[in-house]
Amino acid sequence: MSTSPEDWEKQLKEKPFDGTQFTPQMRQNVEEHLRIQQHKRFRSWSYAAVMLPLAAIILWLGYSSWEPGKSAQSTIAAVTPAVTPAVTPQDNGVLEDAPAGSTQRSPNKDRAVGIASNYAATVSFPSSEEGQSEISLPLTAMFSVPALEGGETHVTLPPLPDMTYPLPPDMEGKLQAALIFRADTGSAYILLAPAGWTASAITGANGSYGVTFEDPEDPQRTLQYSDNAWGCQGCAVGDIGTYIPGKADWADDYGMTIAPREFTRQQVMGAEGPDARTVRYTVAAEAKGYQADGAAYYEEGEWGYLFRKLELTASPGSFGQDMIDTILSYFTTYHGPLLLPAVQNTESAAGDTGNTTESLYLVLEQRGMRLSRVLDTEEHLFKKELAGRWPDELLIDKTDTPVRSDRLSVYTYDNAEECAAGLDALKLAINRTTYDGGARIYPHAFRGGKFLVVYWMGGDNAEPYQYDKAIKTALSSLDSDKE
Structure with a gap:
């Protein structure tokens, strides 16, 4: 604390501390609180001094084996994926495209996802x-x-x-x-x-x-x-x-x-x-x-x-x-x-409203997530088939990560059993041996009803995986709609 005892004595004689409003005991409590906070800040900086170089080494190793992404052809600036899934030597570091005739849904021209x-x-x-x-x-x-x-x-x-x-x-x-x-x-x-x-x-x-x-x-x-x-x-x-x-x-x-x-x-x-x-x-x-x-x-x-x-x-x-x-x-x-007016669904229709992919996007939007689709002209991060389904890959629009956005890979299945099979396929895809020597960075995966949501963190976010709760809540709300 930089204020000298003399400065303290002078300030305590002036408003609003004059009189009995600010007692010596209160002053002692403030001094003790500041000493504790200073100790915490020093300890945090000590940790940071050790961890930051280590994190830089891990990130360098993780990215050193991947080929740089192709430039996006859309009018929006290209996004460099911060997290790339592991690939086998046979993959040559290239993510495969969806074959013709796949069930992947075409993105909207305006990139909008929710409403x-x-x-x-x-x-x-x-x-x-x-x-x-x-x-x-x-x-x-x-x-x-x-x-x-x-x-x-x-x-x-x-x-x-x-x-x-x-x-x-x-x-x-x-x-x-x-x-x-x-x-x-x-x-x-x-x-x-x-x-x-x-x-x-x-x-x-x-x-x-x-x-x-x-x-x-x-x-x-x-x-x-x-x-x-x-x-x-x-x-x-x-x-x-x-x-x-x-x-x-x-x-x-x-x-x-x-x-x-x-x-x-x-x-x-x-x-x-x-x-x-x-x-x-x-x-x-x-x-x-x-x-x-x-x-x-x-x-x-x-x-x-x-x-x-x-x-x-x-x-x-x-x-x-x-x-x-x-x-x-x-x-x-x-x-x-x-x-x-609100749509008045029949009982059967109401049970099905939570089953559309658009409904999931809408609930995610309500929970504070701004999403846009990765266009076919842009490089996809995880364009992998899991249990017969291709993902709808989404960027998360966040002001604190302007260079490398978080991403979602959303798989929509016909039922919960197929979704469980998709989760098993995901585990195999990200855990297989690659021999690349790079650091592995795993996504967070969430399963609810017939949806499998794979959340890839961009890497430069002050709050890693900050939308975990939003995704869990969205999937829970859709599950409750069906009950």
Whole structure:
């Protein structure tokens, strides 16, 4: 500890330590704690000084016998595999390709694995001008991340219905359609947003949910949607009093004091029904020089109050008014986003929903894993046939391993017995004698139901095999769906 006793005495006479708040005994406890921590840090560095050279030697030996991988032909940077399975001398260090006619599934062109691969890349809307062809928008599909784990998880995605909302022809290329799936309910919702904006969605612990779109070139430009989902009644009452004309005194009766906002527009969309509870507004945004154009809707029910809001924040004139009107009019037409109800499976169908490979990918995505397929134009790490099945090889997108990503080799069998045979074949494949003299690095393998998941760690990760729990939990959840 660098602080001298004199410095300590001086600091203890000043706030917040003056008086009796920080006693000599407390000071002694702090000093003792710091001495312990310093000893631990020294011991950790001692271990590191010994282990790091040893680890470097092991990794050099492990890689020295392998041929460098071929450059990937895709537009995404090539990934150098950190872990290569053992090969026999007859293999010559080359991993065999899947033969023609094998059962390996072709990767999707967009590399997406979870939700996006279950929907088309675009969605068509009718044109608002008679005689014009349909308007095609890119479709972004994403998962709403739950704030809390646990609870029931749905893996069956709702089908995309035919779009009936007419769009102006010039919105093509300016807008995107975003589908957000909620695994807690199995439902989804669709909003319109500016094309090219990135999005993140979340589901709160009380069931409330929302999504934020952001302009990559200007993070202050955002589109935010929120829905209290009949939760947080104080929040709903306060929002109703703020955004719905004539409701400030009503909210005050509930004990909610409303801070008035300087609206330049506040228009109720109709005289009766849901339109009377829907409003368009414009107000100055928190960021200087920006304004917020929004729409809000509320509803009263036996559970209390529902409140939904969509708000686009941008500098005035940065968007055409027709674009803003289209995004918000879509919202006011449906009194919120377009809601896609959860799929109601029959008992037999429900027992089979957890058996698809896409369901496994979706649950892995829900557990925090971002996956993309290794394309046929890229070098595969473990393209090996096990018990009559070829793997679907996936990269794990992780920010802390930008050069060598972790990988999964996913084998899908018809039943648990075949999966067990696949695991036995895997053991033979990675344990056979190679005589290469290199250090062996084994994957972590997980078997659940009809899935065999082989997890290869990239090698430069601060937390080796950090997704073990996620894989185990995903396979367990699919197994429980079948019971």
